[in-house]
Amino acid sequence: MTTSNKLVAVALCCGLALGCTDNNALNVDLRDAPLTTAGDRDPQTSSELDRWLDEHIVTPYNIQVLYRFDRFQYEIDKDLAPIDETLVIPVMQAVLDLWIAPYEKLAGKAFIKPILPKQLGLVGSPSYNNDGTITLGTADAGRQVNLFELNSYDPTDESVLNRMFHTIHHEFAHILHQRVVISPEFQKISPYYVGGTWASIANTAETARNLGFASRYARMNYHEDFVETVAFLLVEGQAYFDSYVSAADGIGQERLRVKEQFVVDYFKTGLDIDFRALQREIAETKAAIIATGQEAQNQ
Amino acid sequence: MRKFNYYTHLVFVAIMALSCSKMEDRLLIDGLRPEERIRQSLDSLSRTLTGSEHGWIALLKTNSGYCYSFHMAFGSDGRVGIVGDMNEEIASETFGSTYRIVQGNGPVLMFDTYNIITLLTDPTPDAFGGKAGSGYGSDIEFEWRAIIGDTLSFIGKKQQVPLTLVRATAAEREAFTDGQTLPNLLDKTIGITDMGGEFLSASINGIPTQVVPMPELRKFVFAYVENGTLVVRQSAFYHVPPHRVVFVEPMVVNGERITELVWDEANQRFVIAGLDIPIEVSEQRILPPEQSFLIGAGRLYLPNMERFGTFWSDPFVSALNNAKVQVEAIASAAGVPGFTVGEIAMSVDFGNKSILMVCQITNGTNSLITPTSYRLSYELEGNAIRITGVQAISGTYGSYFQPGMRPLFSFLMSHSFRLEALHPIPGFTFLNFVSTEDAAVFFAGVLL
Numbered sequence: 134m135t136t137s138n139k140l141v142a143v144a145l146c147c148g149l150a151l152g153c154t155d156n157n158a159l160n161v162d163l164r165d166a167p168l169t170t171a172g173d174r175d176p177q178t179s180s181e182l183d184r185w186l187d188e189h190i191v192t193p194y195n196i197q198v199l200y201r202f203d204r205f206q207y208e209i210d211k212d213l214a215p216i217d218e219t220l221v222i223p224v225m226q227a228v229l230d231l232w233i234a235p236y237e238k239l240a241g242k243a244f245i246k247p248i249l250p251k252q253l254g255l256v257g258s259p260s261y262n263n264d265g266t267i268t269l270g271t272a273d274a275g276r277q278v279n280l281f282e283l284n285s286y287d288p289t290d291e292s293v294l295n296r297m298f299h300t301i302h303h304e305f306a307h308i309l310h311q312r313v314v315i316s317p318e319f320q321k322i323s324p325y326y327v328g329g330t331w332a333s334i335a336n337t338a339e340t341a342r343n344l345g346f347a348s349r350y351a352r353m354n355y356h357e358d359f360v361e362t363v364a365f366l367l368v369e370g371q372a373y374f375d376s377y378v379s380a381a382d383g384i385g386q387e388r389l390r391v392k393e394q395f396v397v398d399y400f401k402t403g404l405d406i407d408f409r410a411l412q413r414e415i416a417e418t419k420a421a422i423i424a425t426g427q428e429a430q431n432q
Numbered sequence: 433m434r435k436f437n438y439y440t441h442l443v444f445v446a447i448m449a450l451s452c453s454k455m456e457d458r459l460l461i462d463g464l465r466p467e468e469r470i471r472q473s474l475d476s477l478s479r480t481l482t483g484s485e486h487g488w489i490a491l492l493k494t495n496s497g498y499c500y501s502f503h504m505a506f507g508s509d510g511r512v513g514i515v516g517d518m519n520e521e522i523a524s525e526t527f528g529s530t531y532r533i534v535q536g537n538g539p540v541l542m543f544d545t546y547n548i549i550t551l552l553t554d555p556t557p558d559a560f561g562g563k564a565g566s567g568y569g570s571d572i573e574f575e576w577r578a579i580i581g582d583t584l585s586f587i588g589k590k591q592q593v594p595l596t597l598v599r600a601t602a603a604e605r606e607a608f609t610d611g612q613t614l615p616n617l618l619d620k621t622i623g624i625t626d627m628g629g630e631f632l633s634a635s636i637n638g639i640p641t642q643v644v645p646m647p648e649l650r651k652f653v654f655a656y657v658e659n660g661t662l663v664v665r666q667s668a669f670y671h672v673p674p675h676r677v678v679f680v681e682p683m684v685v686n687g688e689r690i691t692e693l694v695w696d697e698a699n700q701r702f703v704i705a706g707l708d709i710p711i712e713v714s715e716q717r718i719l720p721p722e723q724s725f726l727i728g729a730g731r732l733y734l735p736n737m738e739r740f741g742t743f744w745s746d747p748f749v750s751a752l753n754n755a756k757v758q759v760e761a762i763a764s765a766a767g768v769p770g771f772t773v774g775e776i777a778m779s780v781d782f783g784n785k786s787i788l789m790v791c792q793i794t795n796g797t798n799s800l801i802t803p804t805s806y807r808l809s810y811e812l813e814g815n816a817i818r819i820t821g822v823q824a825i826s827g828t829y830g831s832y833f834q835p836g837m838r839p840l841f842s843f844l845m846s847h848s849f850r851l852e853a854l855h856p857i858p859g860f861t862f863l864n865f866v867s868t869e870d871a872a873v874f875f876a877g878v879l880l
Binding site: 211 | 590
């Protein structure tokens with residue numbers, strides 16, 4: 134490089150450095166001018182509800198609860214209704230009791246805290262799909278779980294609790310298998326996956342059961358098959374699963390039992406969790422929630 | 433060449449230095465940075481909403497054509513209290529929820545937890561009716577478009593529905609919180625909920641006109657006969673308590689443009705605003721019974737009987753009884769043995785060319801509380817009516833019992849029916865449906 138070129142290079146650097154100098158503040162302080170009227174803790178205000186969430190969810194588990202509707206958190210073309218505020222605490226208490234606490238008890242804080250989603254979206258209505266089905270929950274890369282149809286929450290109704298927590302444990306099982314992969318052997322147990330056409334009338338509940346699937350949706354792919362098996366065993370429970378298996382034909386029964394054992398082994402060897410103890414913990418808590426709910430209703 | 437390069441480089445450096453300097457004073461609009469201007473516009477809307485002493489009257493027109501009015505009181509704590517005239521049960525109840533004003537293309541008013549505005553967007557038919565997946569075609573986020581005097585205009589962000597907020601008076605606020613709904617006013621005139629057999633009419637430029645309020649369908653119908661032809665005008669409306677009914681589409685009746693009805697408290701009746709024409713109550717229909725039924729100004733009742741004297745032909749009795757047997761089987765399987773089809777009511781939704789059929793499912797003493805309802809689409813063939821399809825109404829037991837009701841629906845859809853009025857008992861009008869293909873096939877009901 135010649136001297137003149139060196140001089141030019143130095144001048145260029147000086148020019149750039151000087152040109153970028155700004156004596157004024159670059160921007161206003163957004164804490165003084167948030168782009169919403171909801172206060173400086175956007176999107177939440179500091180209500181009693183927010184303080185409860187801070188104490189029970191945000192501080193101990195580092196989960197942000199998105200209960201105030203934000204269309205951009207969900208599929209933008211869907212018509213959705215927000216959650217009823219009065220249901221946020223009961224729903225989140227049940228989330229703690231029936232999802233987080235059982236895992237925490239059996240696997241420890243160190244296991245559960247890093248893998249819990251960081252955002253939980255709460256939506257009042259279900260999300261209707263074009264094929265006539267509805268979506269009850271979604272999980273985005275393990276970072277955010279969205280729960281739908283929460284305005285139907287009723288702690289006295291086991292079918293409501295099953296529907297809601299089936300969704301949660303289903304989505305959480307997705308997070309688990311993203312950390313510890315499912316052995317390819319699992320997909321060989323009943324390799325009759327049909328992808329997006331699982332909702333077609335040809336895939337009846339009876340067909341799915343006799344092929345060894347825990348539900349029609351389990352035929353989507355082997356990931357859904359695995360998490361559906363986990364969710365049914367944990368939430369609807371062993372008695373339900375046994376009765377479901379006994380209604381299948383011979384080969385269907387055999388496949389469902391192999392999948393059940395696969396899940397138990399996966400939790401033990403992959404996650405060091407006693408799956409049977411987890412099942413018992415959830416069953417006992419669910420019974421207690423229903424009993425408390427019914428007691429409150431009768432008062 | 434080297435010298436040329438040297439100068440070129442110097443010019444380049446000078447341009448770079450100048451281009452990076454921030455001369456924002458010349459670029460700012462009104463001396464404010466973009467985020468400051470955004471903040472200003474959000475604050476402006478917030479101050480306006482919270483600054484109305486008696487709150488706001490809100491008028492919302494959904495994409496399903498239904499219009500609703502509300503009273504809203506916005507607090508500076510991010511909460512809003514809303515009272516709406518959506519139905520009698522919740523007419524005077526205040527629903528609280530959170531709201532936010534956020535930045536979109538402009539300030540956006542957002543109802544971000546559940547209330548009666550979000551009820552209209554609820555895609556679950558069990559919540560408040562509407563279509564599965566889309567509700568009433570309404571919005572919960574509204575972009576602020578204009579302020580004119582005491583009126584704020586918003587447009588929904590997803591469904592583009594218009595929302596208008598008008599500064600309320602103390603009387604208007606009170607009327608909402610007292611539950612002074614349109615059916616309450618109508619009760620004072622014709623006792624519409626009791627099916628009292630009274631009718632509303634007006635003489636518009638000397639032409640007798642039937643006035644039919646349809647609060648459940650959120651519309652009014654004006655019908656009259658001109659040169660022997662039935663003319664029907666209809667419009668959705670906003671009821672602005674305590675005393676105004678504002679039509680969304682002005683109705684032209686016999687050359688007169690009708691935009692609003694006003695309640696006349698002294699005489700306990702409505703008056704057509706601007707024309708000073710009273711809406712009178714009469715015990716007689718202006719239109720013939722067949723035409724009254726076809727515009728929705730009358731309901732047809734089929735009594736809970738095995739055979740309604742000579743007014744039901746054998747084919748109809750057979751179809752109805754088959755349906756009763758099958759519905760009873762479905763009810764038994766569901767754990768309510770002995771329940772079957774009782775009284776049936778039919779009324780026409782003229783605008784949607786459909787008949788609303790509400791069936792009582794009863795054991796003779798008790799009834800299932802939620803009705804079993806269907807929407808029967810129809811076509812007019814000259815003077816005859818042909819049922820072309822049946823759709824169960826969501827939020828009722830319609831779809832549950834539809835397989836059992838099939839014999840009755842098959843009967844109704846296999847004929848074209850001519851309507852004829854009968855007067856077998858003084859003071860009562862029957863409407864007889866007679867098959868145009870076979871006069872021995874017919875059934876009649878009482879027209880109320």
